[in-house]
Amino acid sequence: MKPDIKAALEVIFAADSEIYKNRGFMRRIGFGKRPAIIHIDLANAWTKPGYPMTCDGMDVIIPAAQQLNEVAREKKIPICYTTTAFAVTEGPNSDMGLWHLKIPAEALKLGTEDVAIDERLAPRPDEQIIVKKRASAFHGTYLAGYLRAHDVDTVILTGVTMAGCVRHTAEDAIAEGFRPIVVREAVGDRAPGVVEWNLFDIQAKFGDVESLETTLAYLRGL
Amino acid sequence: MKPDIKAALEVIFAADSEIYKNRGFMRRIGFGKRPAIIHIDLANAWTKPGYPMTCDGMDVIIPAAQQLNEVAREKKIPICYTTTAFAVTEGPNSDMGLWHLKIPAEALKLGTEDVAIDERLAPRPDEQIIVKKRASAFHGTYLAGYLRAHDVDTVILTGVTMAGCVRHTAEDAIAEGFRPIVVREAVGDRAPGVVEWNLFDIQAKFGDVESLETTLAYLRGL
Amino acid sequence: MKPDIKAALEVIFAADSEIYKNRGFMRRIGFGKRPAIIHIDLANAWTKPGYPMTCDGMDVIIPAAQQLNEVAREKKIPICYTTTAFAVTEGPNSDMGLWHLKIPAEALKLGTEDVAIDERLAPRPDEQIIVKKRASAFHGTYLAGYLRAHDVDTVILTGVTMAGCVRHTAEDAIAEGFRPIVVREAVGDRAPGVVEWNLFDIQAKFGDVESLETTLAYLRGL
Amino acid sequence: MKPDIKAALEVIFAADSEIYKNRGFMRRIGFGKRPAIIHIDLANAWTKPGYPMTCDGMDVIIPAAQQLNEVAREKKIPICYTTTAFAVTEGPNSDMGLWHLKIPAEALKLGTEDVAIDERLAPRPDEQIIVKKRASAFHGTYLAGYLRAHDVDTVILTGVTMAGCVRHTAEDAIAEGFRPIVVREAVGDRAPGVVEWNLFDIQAKFGDVESLETTLAYLRGL
Numbered sequence: 001m002k003p004d005i006k007a008a009l010e011v012i013f014a015a016d017s018e019i020y021k022n023r024g025f026m027r028r029i030g031f032g033k034r035p036a037i038i039h040i041d042l043a044n045a046w047t048k049p050g051y052p053m054t055c056d057g058m059d060v061i062i063p064a065a066q067q068l069n070e071v072a073r074e075k076k077i078p079i080c081y082t083t084t085a086f087a088v089t090e091g092p093n094s095d096m097g098l099w100h101l102k103i104p105a106e107a108l109k110l111g112t113e114d115v116a117i118d119e120r121l122a123p124r125p126d127e128q129i130i131v132k133k134r135a136s137a138f139h140g141t142y143l144a145g146y147l148r149a150h151d152v153d154t155v156i157l158t159g160v161t162m163a164g165c166v167r168h169t170a171e172d173a174i175a176e177g178f179r180p181i182v183v184r185e186a187v188g189d190r191a192p193g194v195v196e197w198n199l200f201d202i203q204a205k206f207g208d209v210e211s212l213e214t215t216l217a218y219l220r221g222l
Numbered sequence: 223m224k225p226d227i228k229a230a231l232e233v234i235f236a237a238d239s240e241i242y243k244n245r246g247f248m249r250r251i252g253f254g255k256r257p258a259i260i261h262i263d264l265a266n267a268w269t270k271p272g273y274p275m276t277c278d279g280m281d282v283i284i285p286a287a288q289q290l291n292e293v294a295r296e297k298k299i300p301i302c303y304t305t306t307a308f309a310v311t312e313g314p315n316s317d318m319g320l321w322h323l324k325i326p327a328e329a330l331k332l333g334t335e336d337v338a339i340d341e342r343l344a345p346r347p348d349e350q351i352i353v354k355k356r357a358s359a360f361h362g363t364y365l366a367g368y369l370r371a372h373d374v375d376t377v378i379l380t381g382v383t384m385a386g387c388v389r390h391t392a393e394d395a396i397a398e399g400f401r402p403i404v405v406r407e408a409v410g411d412r413a414p415g416v417v418e419w420n421l422f423d424i425q426a427k428f429g430d431v432e433s434l435e436t437t438l439a440y441l442r443g444l
Numbered sequence: 445m446k447p448d449i450k451a452a453l454e455v456i457f458a459a460d461s462e463i464y465k466n467r468g469f470m471r472r473i474g475f476g477k478r479p480a481i482i483h484i485d486l487a488n489a490w491t492k493p494g495y496p497m498t499c500d501g502m503d504v505i506i507p508a509a510q511q512l513n514e515v516a517r518e519k520k521i522p523i524c525y526t527t528t529a530f531a532v533t534e535g536p537n538s539d540m541g542l543w544h545l546k547i548p549a550e551a552l553k554l555g556t557e558d559v560a561i562d563e564r565l566a567p568r569p570d571e572q573i574i575v576k577k578r579a580s581a582f583h584g585t586y587l588a589g590y591l592r593a594h595d596v597d598t599v600i601l602t603g604v605t606m607a608g609c610v611r612h613t614a615e616d617a618i619a620e621g622f623r624p625i626v627v628r629e630a631v632g633d634r635a636p637g638v639v640e641w642n643l644f645d646i647q648a649k650f651g652d653v654e655s656l657e658t659t660l661a662y663l664r665g666l
Numbered sequence: 667m668k669p670d671i672k673a674a675l676e677v678i679f680a681a682d683s684e685i686y687k688n689r690g691f692m693r694r695i696g697f698g699k700r701p702a703i704i705h706i707d708l709a710n711a712w713t714k715p716g717y718p719m720t721c722d723g724m725d726v727i728i729p730a731a732q733q734l735n736e737v738a739r740e741k742k743i744p745i746c747y748t749t750t751a752f753a754v755t756e757g758p759n760s761d762m763g764l765w766h767l768k769i770p771a772e773a774l775k776l777g778t779e780d781v782a783i784d785e786r787l788a789p790r791p792d793e794q795i796i797v798k799k800r801a802s803a804f805h806g807t808y809l810a811g812y813l814r815a816h817d818v819d820t821v822i823l824t825g826v827t828m829a830g831c832v833r834h835t836a837e838d839a840i841a842e843g844f845r846p847i848v849v850r851e852a853v854g855d856r857a858p859g860v861v862e863w864n865l866f867d868i869q870a871k872f873g874d875v876e877s878l879e880t881t882l883a884y885l886r887g888l
Contacts, residue, residue, distance in 0.1 A: 001678075008674030012667075016857035023718040023856070024770030052689040078315045093300045093348050095364060097371035097843050103871055104690030126315050133364040134841035135871070142317060142355040142362035148592050148621030149319035163867045168837045175800035175834075177592030177763050190689070191682035191870075197863040201829045204857075205769055205801070223456075230452030234445075238635035245496040245634070246548030274467040319621050325649055326468030356619035357649070370814055370843030385645045390615045397578035397612075399541050399814025412467070413460035413648075419641045423607045426635075427547055427579070522759045537744045537792050539808060541815035570759050577808040586761060586799040586806035593763035 001192040009193060013200050020204050029208050031218045032153035032179045036078040037068050038137055040159030040166050042121055043083040045107065045114040047160075052104040055160040057188040062120050064186035064212050065158045069121065071219040078150055080128040082137045084108050084165070085115035095133050136168040144176045154179040156215060157207075158186035163194035170207045180207030183215050223414040231415060235422050242426050251430050253440050254375035254401045258300040259290050260359055262381030262388050264343055265305040267329065267336040269382075274326040277382040279410040284342050286408035286434050287380045291343065293441040300372055302350040304359045306330050306387070307337035317355050358390040366398045376401040378437060379429075380408035385416035392429045402429030405437050445636040453637060457644050464648050473652050475662045476597035476623045480522040481512050482581055484603030484610050486565055487527040489551065489558040491604075496548040499604040501632040506564050508630035508656050509602045513565065515663040522594055524572040526581045528552050528609070529559035539577050579609045582616035591622060598623040600659060601651075602630035607638035614651045624651025627659050667858040675859060679866050686870050695874050697884045698819035698845045702744040703734050704803055705787065706825030706832050709749040711774060713784040713826075718770040721826040723854040728786050730852035730878050731824045735787065737885040744816055746794040748803045750774050750831070751781035761799050802834035810842045820845040822881060823873075824852035829860035836873045846873030849881050 001009075020026045042065060045051040047058050055061075072079050088094045089106040096105045108115050110131065117123050132141050147155070155178045159166055166187050173180040182202055189195050203209045210218075223231075242248045264287060267273040269280050277283075294301050310316045311328040318327040330337050332353065339345050354363050369377070377400045379388055388409050395402040404424055411417050425431045432440075445453075464470045486509060489495040491502050499505075516523050532538045533550040540549040552559050554575065561567050576585050591599070599622045603610055610631050617624040626646055633639050647653045654662075667675075686692045708731060711717040713724050721727075738745050754760045755772040762771045774781050776797065783789050798807050813821070821844045823832055832853050839846040848868055855861050869875045876884075 005674055005678055008671055009678075012671055012675075012859040016859065019857045024773075025718075025768070027768050029764060029767040052691075076314065087350065088348050091348055092298065092372060093350065095350055095368055097364070097367050098695060098840055098845060101695040101845075102691070102693050102840065102873070107690075126310050126313055128309060128315065128317055134367065135837055136841065139838070139841045140362075140364035140367055142319070144588070144592075145319050145356065145362055145619055145621040146317055148588075148597075150314060150621075151595075151597065153592075153595065164871050167867075168834075168841075171801055171834045171837070172805070174764055174768065175589055175802065175805045177589040177594075179764060179767075191685045193678040193682065193863075194867065197859075198867070201833075201860065201864070205830050207768070227452055227456055230449055231456075234449055234453075234637040238637065241635045246551075247496075247546070249546050251542060251545040274469075320473060320618055320623060323473040323623075324469070324471050324618065324651070329468075357615055358619065361616070361619045366810070366814075367841055367843040370810075370819075372843075373817075373819065375814075375817065386649050389645075390612075390619075393579055393612045393615070394583070396542055396546065397580065397583045397811055399811040399816075401542060401545075413463045415456040415460065415641075416645065419637075420645070423611075423638065423642070427608050429546070520758065531794060532792050535792055536742065536816060537794065539794055539812055541808070541811050570754050570757055572753060572759065572761055578811065584806075584808035584811055586763070589763050589800065589806055590761055594758060 005193065009196055026204050029179050031181060034152050035154035035156050035219070036080060036147055036152045037072045037156045038169065039065055039081045039121065040137060040157060040169055041082055041084055042118050042159045043115050044118055047118040051114065052107050055188050055190045061186055061188050062118065064183060065121055067212065067216060068156065068158065068183065068186065071216055075219060075222050077219065078152065080130055080143065081117045081121065081123055082130045082132050083115045083117060084133065085110040085131050086133065097133065099134065135165045136172045138169065138172040138176060147178060152178065154181060157182045160187065161189040162187050162198040163189050167198045167202065170202050174206050181215060182207055182209045183212055184209055185212040227415065231418055248426050251401050253403060256374050257376035257378050257441065258302060258369055258374045259294045259378045260391065261287055261303045261343065262359060262379060262391055263304055263306055264340050264381045265337050266340055269340040273336065274329045277410050277412045283408055283410050284340065286405060287343055289434065289438060290378065290380065290405065290408065293438055297441060297444050299441065300374065302352055302365065303339045303343065303345055304352045304354050305337045305339060306355065307332040307353050308355065319355065321356070357387045358394045360391060360394040360398060369400060374400065376403060379404045382409065383411040384409050384420040385411050389420045389424065392424050396428050403437060404429055404431045405434055406431055407434040449637065453640055470648050473623050475625060478596050479598035479600050479663070480524060480591055480596045481516045481600045482613065483509055483525045483565065484581060484601060484613055485526055485528055486562050486603045487559050488562055491562040495558065496551050499632050499634045505630055505632050506562065508627060509565055511656065511660060512600065512602065512627065512630065515660055519663060519666050521663065522596065524574055524587065525561045525565065525567055526574045526576050527559045527561060528577065529554040529575050530577065541577065543578065580612040580616045582613060582620060588620045596622065598625060601626045604631065605633040606631050606642040607633050611642045611646065614646050618650050625659060626651055626653045627656055628653055629656040671859065675862055692870050695845050697847060700818050701820035701822050701885070702746060702813055702818045703738045703822045704835065705731055705747045706803060706823060706835055707748055707750055708784050708787055708825045709781050710784055711780040717780065718773050721854050721856045727852055727854050728784065730849060731787055733878065733882060734822065734824065734849065734852065737882055741885060741888050743885065744818065746796055746809065747783045747787065747789055748796045748798050749781045749783060750799065751776040751797050752799065763799065765800065801831045802838045804835065804838040804842060813844060818844065820847060823848045826853065827855040828853050828864040829855050833864045833868065836868050840872050847881060848873055848875045849878055850875055851878040
């Protein structure tokens with residue numbers, strides 16, 4: 001993002017933050033007692049170049065996600081990965097529903113390497129890979145029931161995109177009764193600005209945006 | 223079922239039907255304008271001998287399901303199949319949730335032939351195979367959103383088990399705004415009596431129980 | 445229920461139990477660490493005479509529910525009550541959805557004394573009264589998110605009807621990741637036999653059926 | 667919003683739109699055959715001055731919502747209103763769940779005039795008023811089932827706030843299989859900029875942003 005644009009956004013965020021804080025918004029929800037890590041769509045079609053879905057910043061996002069995994073595995077914290085993929089991408093019976101009318105969902109074919117989780121994250125056999133059909137990791141999936149059955153109260157969110165799947169997942173998470181924590185260095189998107197304003201909206205109303213360092217310290221302390 | 227037991231059930235159903243009808247229950251919901259066929263768990267672990275989940279009556283159920291598919295394909299009616307399968311069947315991160323504390327869910331391993339749809343139904347590439355983790359085909363799946371996106375208003379239900387997944391699916395279907403039609407000859411279970419009483423409860427409160435003949439005539443007339 | 449009919453049901457249950465146990469069903473899910481009490485539809489239209497919904501056995505059910513409330517309040521265990529009620533019971537915009545096509549939902553008018561919780565249970569201001577539109581206390585309500593936010597892992601179910609709302613709630617509860625406990629003396633229905641076979645199905649697949657005494661002892665021990 | 671800030675946002679939107687369009691995003695989903703109007707949180711605590719939730723722009727938003735209602739009533743199109751309200755705003759059993767940890771949810775007391783629909787919209791007895799506990803009109807409510815039962819395929823969204831409840835509702839709507847249409851003049855918020863960037867994100871990925879004029883013309887043509 002160009003510096004003058006970034007500066008303009010900062011001006012808006014400062015003004016809005018004052019309004020929000022005066023009104024009692026922008027509180028801190030805090031970490032809970034038992035977290036899970038949810039990596040949103042860190043699959044090849046988003047993490048590698050050349051796809052309609054390709055996102056920026058993987059040089060920072062992937063290492064951040066790896067560091068979270070390392071501590072989580074040590075601490076026996078559940079790790080989930082989502083991908084978005086469709087079995088039928090043509091004709092009147094598609095599991096894309098209506099979404100392909102808005103975005104290039106037809107590029108995400110179930111069973112292809114494109115929608116497999118990025119090998120740098122190396123999911124283990126006892127970690128959940130959840131195939132979702134919509135933006136939210138909770139919508140039309142067993143995620144909420146799975147987390148509850150394992151007494152999870154906090155979801156640590158990484159991945160892409162901030163303007164789509166990560167945002168919707170954070171909104172659903174608090175609605176379902178989980179504390180959403182979005183890790184600043186571990187999220188991204190493909191268009192300038194959208195990361196900043198979606199983090200701002202989440203911080204205002206839906207969950208906490210925390211640094212990788214703070215999140216790792218919390219996990220290590222469990 | 224032994225004749226005297228069957229007779230005893232019939233006595234209860236007759237008495238209960240009188241109560242229900244006097245109270246305004248047991249109405250007929252009727253077929254809608256655009257149906258989908260939902261085959262519940264007609265996968266090998268339920269349709270073939272030798273599994274904990276094995277059900278009876280496949281000599282009638284499978285041909286009934288085949289006949290429904292034949293007409294549905296001709297009429298371009300969406301067909302969905304569910305199976306129940308788990309990626310992680312051991313340890314603290316299992317997608318079985320709490321269900322293995324009650325039933326032998328650990329026998330249903332994702333990716334095995336056991337949980338594949340029975341080859342006699344031969345799903346086509348444009349038909350949906352939905353992997354569910356719970357009894358209902360709607361719970362934790364994209365089924366409701368998929369059906370709505372395709373303007374479906376009626377779900378024709380077949381499969382097993384009546385006391386578990388078919389019952390819960392029928393209950394959820396009407397809750398979600400779809401007309402549930404359970405095809406009498408196309409449903410079954412593994413224990414005597416449970417088919418009869420679950421069909422009775424559904425007929426009383428949640429959906430219509432129709433014969434294969436009536437259902438086929440409806441589909442042919444579309 | 446007449447003795448010979450009851451005997452016939454017992455014969456079926458014994459035969460089915462053997463099948464289920466041999467197959468690995470009918471396990472005990474057990475009580476968790478933090479329960480909530482959910483009283484299903486113990487509202488006047490179900491608990492008092494003269495309504496289409498009127499149920500039997502309130503001389504036992506109400507005192508059982510009262511005893512559970514007494515201990516729960518002492519132990520600061522959350523208590524929820526559901527009622528089923530509709531704002532619009534005529535015309536094309538009804539919140540009955542399709543359910544009035546099957547049952548006399550039109551008798552349950554939101555805001556009337558008919559759908560108010562039975563005064564013998566005397567809900568307190570900090571106890572939740574959830575108005576639902578469907579059979580399950582979870583379907584189309586905030587119950588799951590509410591329970592999760594308060595770290596509840598077990599739902600103690602009472603109320604009516606066993607063949608409708610209690611059954612569907614138990615099924616949804618385990619699907620959502622909560623341990624369903626149905627209190628034998630605290631549930632009922634309006635037609636003979638349906639309590640017995642629905643408790644049987646739940647015990648086989650979805651939750652534990654426990655006596656009032658066992659449940660009270662568990663609650664007292666928290 | 668100050669002109670230079672607005673200009674800066676326009677620069678970002680233009681650059682991002684080019685990326686999105688090149689990648690196949692920002693398609694037009696289009697109006698369907700049977701719409702419903704959903705007014706999000708046009709209740710006093712949002713539409714009148716002096717509350718933590720108070721929003722700007724009601725001189726434009728309310729007349730726009732009124733015009734939509736006028737045509738919708740003429741054309742027998744279902745109208746729904748949401749409000750956000752909590753029965754228990756203190757202590758460990760609150761239906762606020764975790765949301766009060768982030769926003770001043772405790773100001774929204776169920777049954778008060780504060781959370782009543784603005785009298786300028788004058789809901790009629792056959793129009794649905796849905797009390798929600800979370801941001802989305804779909805989350806923990808019967809809205810999806812209600813809309814499906816009435817064959818609705820399109821939701822016309824108005825109200826507040828764009829950065830919260832309207833955004834989350836639009837995301838859930840397409841996930842549930844409904845076409846989301848956000849009416850530009852009929853939505854608002856309480857902080858500068860957030861309307862613009864949330865409309866931008868929705869237009870890119872979740873639904874169509876349409877003018878009041880276009881929407882009224884569509885409704886009149888039904």
